[in-house]
Amino acid sequence: xxxxxxxxxxxxxxxxxxxxxxxxxxxxxxxxxxxxxxxxxxxxxxxxxxxxxxxxxxxxxxxxxxxxxxxxxxxxxxxxxxxxxxxxxxxxxxxxxxxxxxxxxxxxxxxxxxxxxxxxxxxxxxxxxxxxxxxxxxxxxxxxxxxxxxxxxxxxxxxxxxxxxxxxxxxxxxxxxxxxxxxxxxxxxxxxxxxxxxxxxxxxxxxxxxxxxxxxxxxxxxxxxxxxxxxxxxxxxxxxxxxxxxxxxxxxxxxxxxxxxxxxxxxxxxxxxxxxxxxxxxxxxxxxxxxxxxxxxxxxxxxxxxxxxxxxxxxxxxxxxxxxxxxxxxxxxxxxxxxxxxxxxxxxxxxxxxxxxxxxxxxxxxxxxxxxxxxxxxxxxxxxxxxxxxxxxxxxxxxxxxxxxxxxxxxxxxxxxxxxxxxxxxxxxxxxxxxxxxxxxxxxxxxxxxxxxxxxxxxxxxxxxxxxxxxxxxxxxxxxxxxxxxxxxxxxxx
RNA sequence: GGCAUCGUGGCCGAGUGGCUAGGCACAGCUCUGCAAAAGCUUGUACAGCGGUUCGAAUCCGCUCGAUGCCUCCA
Numbered sequence: 001x002x003x004x005x006x007x008x009x010x011x012x013x014x015x016x017x018x019x020x021x022x023x024x025x026x027x028x029x030x031x032x033x034x035x036x037x038x039x040x041x042x043x044x045x046x047x048x049x050x051x052x053x054x055x056x057x058x059x060x061x062x063x064x065x066x067x068x069x070x071x072x073x074x075x076x077x078x079x080x081x082x083x084x085x086x087x088x089x090x091x092x093x094x095x096x097x098x099x100x101x102x103x104x105x106x107x108x109x110x111x112x113x114x115x116x117x118x119x120x121x122x123x124x125x126x127x128x129x130x131x132x133x134x135x136x137x138x139x140x141x142x143x144x145x146x147x148x149x150x151x152x153x154x155x156x157x158x159x160x161x162x163x164x165x166x167x168x169x170x171x172x173x174x175x176x177x178x179x180x181x182x183x184x185x186x187x188x189x190x191x192x193x194x195x196x197x198x199x200x201x202x203x204x205x206x207x208x209x210x211x212x213x214x215x216x217x218x219x220x221x222x223x224x225x226x227x228x229x230x231x232x233x234x235x236x237x238x239x240x241x242x243x244x245x246x247x248x249x250x251x252x253x254x255x256x257x258x259x260x261x262x263x264x265x266x267x268x269x270x271x272x273x274x275x276x277x278x279x280x281x282x283x284x285x286x287x288x289x290x291x292x293x294x295x296x297x298x299x300x301x302x303x304x305x306x307x308x309x310x311x312x313x314x315x316x317x318x319x320x321x322x323x324x325x326x327x328x329x330x331x332x333x334x335x336x337x338x339x340x341x342x343x344x345x346x347x348x349x350x351x352x353x354x355x356x357x358x359x360x361x362x363x364x365x366x367x368x369x370x371x372x373x374x375x376x377x378x379x380x381x382x383x384x385x386x387x388x389x390x391x392x393x394x395x396x397x398x399x400x401x402x403x404x405x406x407x408x409x410x411x412x413x414x415x416x417x418x419x420x421x422x423x424x425x426x427x428x429x430x431x432x433x434x435x436x437x438x439x440x441x442x443x444x445x446x447x448x449x450x451x452x453x454x455x456x457x458x459x460x461x462x463x464x465x466x467x468x469x470x471x472x473x474x475x476x477x478x479x480x481x482x483x484x485x486x487x488x489x490x491x492x493x494x
Numbered sequence: 495g496g497c498a499u500c501g502u503g504g505c506c507g508a509g510u511g512g513c514u515a516g517g518c519a520c521a522g523c524u525c526u527g528c529a530a531a532a533g534c535u536u537g538u539a540c541a542g543c544g545g546u547u548c549g550a551a552u553c554c555g556c557u558c559g560a561u562g563c564c565u566c567c568a
Contacts, residue, residue, distance in 0.1 A: 037568070050568035091566070178497060186496050186564075249568030279568070291567055325517070326507065331500075331561070338506045341518035387508050391516035401532055465527060483531040
């Protein structure tokens with residue numbers, strides 16, 4: 001029997017503002033769509049946080065033995081920097097012009113970067129990773145539908161979604177908690193040459209100016225799709241007209257996701273998504289990381305330590321652990337101090353896990369492992385509460401250390417539950433990686449260190465503390481720490 | 495200006511009506527040749543003011559502060 005039947009997962013749904021019991025449309029199957037990046041520059045750490053959060057969610061759903069189809073798109077069609085002006089240049093085209101390369105070279109370069117970085121952070125690839133430019137036909141079809149239903153109009157080769165008309169029969173703004181009347185009263189005057197009937201209207205199709213490189217033929221002439229449309233087209237194509245989970249960054253809630261809802265409801269008559277999930281922002285110096293403002297840090301700058309914000313390099317796993325220590329719906333602020341604290345905690349966790357295989361079993365158990373295991377699931381079932389999970393996992397760390405010191409005892413059965421649970425949650429679900437070195441090298445290294453430990457013990461036995469301390473201190477300087485315990489000396493490499 | 499979210503001990507960060515979150519740092523003890531590691535113990539924090547309640551960090555109101563969205567952004 002599948003694990004999900006034993007677990008009651010609750011998810012905070014942005015649409016209703018409440019935690020709801022998760023029930024997929026088709027039992028045992030989950031369709032999940034997450035808005036991916038626009039590939040016109042290097043992915044920064046803030047972007048990574050969102051994808052990492054949904055990776056953790058993907059992993060947990062899979063762990064619960066759901067069959068998950070996870071679709072995460074690549075936006076490879078540039079969108080106008082200023083939608084209203086009509087004169088704006090799209091970001092990919094701009095980058096291509098600045099670097100004197102083809103737009104698709106820009107796309108390729110940053111798609112590769114995106115994949116490389118996510119791999120370093122140990123993200124699983126999605127089931128499908130569709131591109132916007134690969135779905136122009138699907139987007140055009142949706143525009144036709146919306147036009148037919150009377151929720152859009154064509155002006156001068158462009159097609160706009162008619163928000164006011166839509167709002168008469170539907171509720172525009174229900175996701176972001178906005179009221180159309182408020183939005184109207186708050187907007188400035190239309191610019192004189194604007195093609196839109198109302199400022200709230202948004203583009204489904206934009207006519208391409210002659211100099212615009214990325215262009216496709218359509219019933220309305222050469223142009224390119226509006227920036228909300230691709231997600232509607234691709235999510236519908238691969239997940240159906242209504243699917244289970246739609247995720248993305250908080251900054252996409254309005255207008256992007258609001259427009260997606262409008263587009264789907266206008267074309268199919270159905271609300272597209274059951275559960276809307278929004279991951280919160282990563283900040284630095286108290287401000288949102290953002291490509292356009294420059295307040296961001298690139299993952300490679302963290303891994304190398306070459307940046308102004310941090311005192312030292314941090315490994316991808318430590319950064320991931322740091323992020324998992326905050327709930328995905330909370331704002332998280334990046335700082336050197338916080339990363340240093342996480343690094344130590346991460347190390348303690350990994351050291352304990354490394355000890356698991358050497359633990360001995362007893363006849364009785366004086367730790368309630370089943371209850372502990374249940375609390376791990378409870379944490380994740382409560383809207384993927386990874387920080388609470390980590391708190392419970394640190395109880396597991398305490399258990400392991402107590403067992404190692406002989407201060408507690410577990411039966412073989414319980415010990416196996418402890419090991420499996422730690423491995424499941426730390427590696428499979430949180431997606432942390434032990435920084436295992438090349439196994440051939442690490443095997444030899446561990447032989448060498450064992451030899452040194454033996455020599456040190458001999459020195460200690462003969463009270464030659466000068467020698468024993470020298471071994472200990474010099475290894476420590478190399479990042480190899482010796483730990484004396486009841487059962488002998490072990491070591492950890494940092 | 496409008497809409498929304500948030501303000502927790504030295505730092506990070508959970509928690510939403512009564513019961514220890516957790517991590518890092520700090521202190522004491524145990525262990526140790528000395529350390530480190532680990533274990534044990536201690537910290538009475540919830541922006542301010544007022545209200546509801548037997549009881550509020552948790553609910554309500556106001557004030558102050560921060561952030562996000564309202565234009566491309568994860």
